[in-house]
Amino acid sequence: MVVICVKPLYIGLVNFLVESTQLIDLNYRGRFALSPTGPLHFGSLVAAVGSYLDAKYHHGKWLVRIEDVDSQREVPGAASGILYMLERLGMEWDEEVVYQSQRSEAYFEALNILCKQGLIYPCTCSRKEISDSSIMGLNGRIYPGTCLKNPASVKKIHALRIQTNNDLIQFKDILNGTFSQRLKTDVGDFVLRRADGIYAYQLAVVVDDAAQHITHVVRGADLLESTPRQIFLQRLLDYPIPQYLHLPVVMDAKGEKLSKQTNAMPVNSLDTLTQLVDALHFLGQKPPVEILEGDVVSFWQWAQQNWRVNLIAH
Ligand code: GLU
Numbered sequence: 001m002v003v004i005c006v007k008p009l010y011i012g013l014v015n016f017l018v019e020s021t022q023l024i025d026l027n028y029r030g031r032f033a034l035s036p037t038g039p040l041h042f043g044s045l046v047a048a049v050g051s052y053l054d055a056k057y058h059h060g061k062w063l064v065r066i067e068d069v070d071s072q073r074e075v076p077g078a079a080s081g082i083l084y085m086l087e088r089l090g091m092e093w094d095e096e097v098v099y100q101s102q103r104s105e106a107y108f109e110a111l112n113i114l115c116k117q118g119l120i121y122p123c124t125c126s127r128k129e130i131s132d133s134s135i136m137g138l139n140g141r142i143y144p145g146t147c148l149k150n151p152a153s154v155k156k157i158h159a160l161r162i163q164t165n166n167d168l169i170q171f172k173d174i175l176n177g178t179f180s181q182r183l184k185t186d187v188g189d190f191v192l193r194r195a196d197g198i199y200a201y202q203l204a205v206v207v208d209d210a211a212q213h214i215t216h217v218v219r220g221a222d223l224l225e226s227t228p229r230q231i232f233l234q235r236l237l238d239y240p241i242p243q244y245l246h247l248p249v250v251m252d253a254k255g256e257k258l259s260k261q262t263n264a265m266p267v268n269s270l271d272t273l274t275q276l277v278d279a280l281h282f283l284g285q286k287p288p289v290e291i292l293e294g295d296v297v298s299f300w301q302w303a304q305q306n307w308r309v310n311l312i313a314h
């Protein structure tokens with residue numbers, strides 16, 4: 001192990017090596033962005049643990065955001081239940097929790113900036129019209145651009161879409177390597193505000209990651225294919241582009257992503273340590289068996305010091 005001596009000259013720098021494997025990055029700001037559609041389950045626990053450990057390993061900050069833009073999908077009490085569970089699990093967030101339901105003004109402003117760039121257009125197509133006239137893309141149907149070719153009346157209830165292009169959008173995921181997409185052909189023009197006035201996840205997440213100065217996004221790999229859309233928006237809005245680390249997704253016995261929709265078992269508040277250890281194993285980490293003899297505090301001590309991204313399966 002090479003120990004690099006930190007000379008006073010370097011103390012003002014934010015990044016410095018304490019040992020060969022650990023990079024301290026005091027600027028690191030990570031987050032766990034949860035949808036309050038039900039209780040915390042093992043899949044979301046893995047995302048919480050992964051984002052928390054990566055932030056704490058770097059001596060950075062870990063923030064929590066409640067992604068409750070879509071009030072129809074929200075389950076009353078789910079947000080506070082998840083926050084309570086995170087506390088029980090010994091995961092402390094560093095700044096006040098941000099609720100997307102209170103951030104509409106910020107989303108409106110961002111939409112306005114994109115509008116001034118001439119990239120937003122109204123769309124009055126129904127789901128049926130789109131499914132009859134489009135092909136499947138990487139992430140749902142590729143909107144065929146009907147309302148771009150024949151502008152829709154804004155007097156009718158309409159969604160707002162952004163015009164995409166075929167530039168190659170490429171980024172290097174910390175775990176999965178280079179990932180690229182051409183939005184127009186792979187995804188199509190996507191919705192930023194739905195016809196019911198609800199802002200789309202793709203816009204809200206980008207605005208909030210920028211507002212919270214997030215430098216590292218650690219989340220499930222089901223969102224890998226959303227990342228080029230987010231980078232596209234970040235570039236247009238002149239936001240910094242965070243680093244991305246997409247964790248493997250937890251599947252159930254049927255091979256489906258564990259989610260509240262598939263009735264995944266909630267994390268049990270009576271046996272937090274075992275579930276934390278299970279999450280750590282899922283993330284490829286190799287805690288000693290004695291970790292189960294300790295408590296949540298000793299768990300986090302070991303996990304933070306020994307976090308190794310290169311052990312995660314990908
Ligand atoms: N709220 C999203 C979810 O629960 C996560 C979004 C993100 O991490 O960017 O799937």
Ligand code: ZN
Nearest residue numbers: 123124125147
């Ligand atoms: Zn349309």
